[in-house]
Amino acid sequence: MASIAPQPAGPGPIEWRCESAHVPYRAALDQMEARNSAVADHSASELVWLLEHPPVYTAGTSADASELVDPRFEVVEAGRGGRYTYHGPGQRVGYLVLDLNKRGKDVRCFVHAIEGWVIETLADFGVPSWRAAGRVGIWTEDIDGREAKIGAIGVRVRRWITMHGFSVNLDPDLSHFGGIVPCGIEEFGVTSLARLGKQVSSAEWDEALIARAEAFLDALDKPARKACRT
Template sequence: METINLLSEGLIGYHAGWERQRARVAARIAEEVPDGIILLEHAPVVTYGKTGKPEFRLLSESEYAARGIELVPTNRGGDVTYHGPGQLTGYPIVHLGEGKRDLHRYVWTLEEAIIRTAADFGVAAGRVEFHAGVWTESGGYLAAIGVRVQRWVTHHGFGLNVDERVHQGFETIVACGQTGRQVVSLSKLAKTTLTLEEVAHSSARHLGVLLKPD
């Protein structure tokens, strides 16, 4: 699977990232490119899915604007989440061939890649029954997942919290509609400062193994 690492470009606005993603999806549908994953760090943005509840966005539009946080409705599944500095955002663009057209299994695969990535840095993480994503044993929310498919090509993906900067944005929402749940970062859990580059390398490696064509 090809890795499209955009971290060297710095913070990327949500719409600019979406255009990169959209173009790659179209090229994958046309079989012009192989499966791949786009890895980047977004400028501050709160996004919400088709069923997102307004009450989970805790500020007014003007208050979000004053904090430099963009508000964007999306066509993915899931509720409200945040992307911004300190978070690794991954957009796997993968064709789900015959026998693999199971979105629950695909979400499980993304979760598994993040669980294995956390383990690379000595952090135990896993799944919970009440919500998709990756969680810690203490109930902390480490990574959000929201996906969509178009002609069985995946887009959207995951947001993995790498360092403590993410809290500046998450404090303005009820993350994924999970009231009372704490958002945690990989760096804090690993008790060391991790870079997005090293976490990106690990996550891309695990995704490449888990999503490898038969």
């Protein structure tokens, strides 16, 4: 796999890996599982891995078979929380293998921090977005004025080491989401930066995201965790 490697950002010996080639989902899942065990055993550093996949539907632990409407692509059991989601070219995925043993042991605050990281990065490209009560993910106003999902979040924690993370729609084929009920939410659509008139490459997105990484990691520190309860 060809890749580019930005300089590490934020505190701690974290590996920052940015893939320029598409990584098959099952291969990424295997690597995440192995890295999770290695971080838990203190034989490898934490990892933030930014990449894209060939088209695939992934099923979380709460997936409902009735929400798999048209399985036109491979369906993979992901082991993360949540329901069905789609990954494919033009959607940037961030996998986080981080040690919550030293970051507060608070999954809710971990998810809150991820949301904030993505929201602030989207703002750098002129896209206002927000959290929505009762709906995990990142939401924005679509071109028709309706609320739509631009980013998804699904995590798994084992021995307080995280896996999976988030995805953001830069310029995917949005028709591919039609094969599922994305994250089990029928009443809202999905959108992308490109649909909103923002042409952002994966390299540009990665650079902006990494520039805000220190604030994300700071939000996981114990003194800052009170913010996730508001």
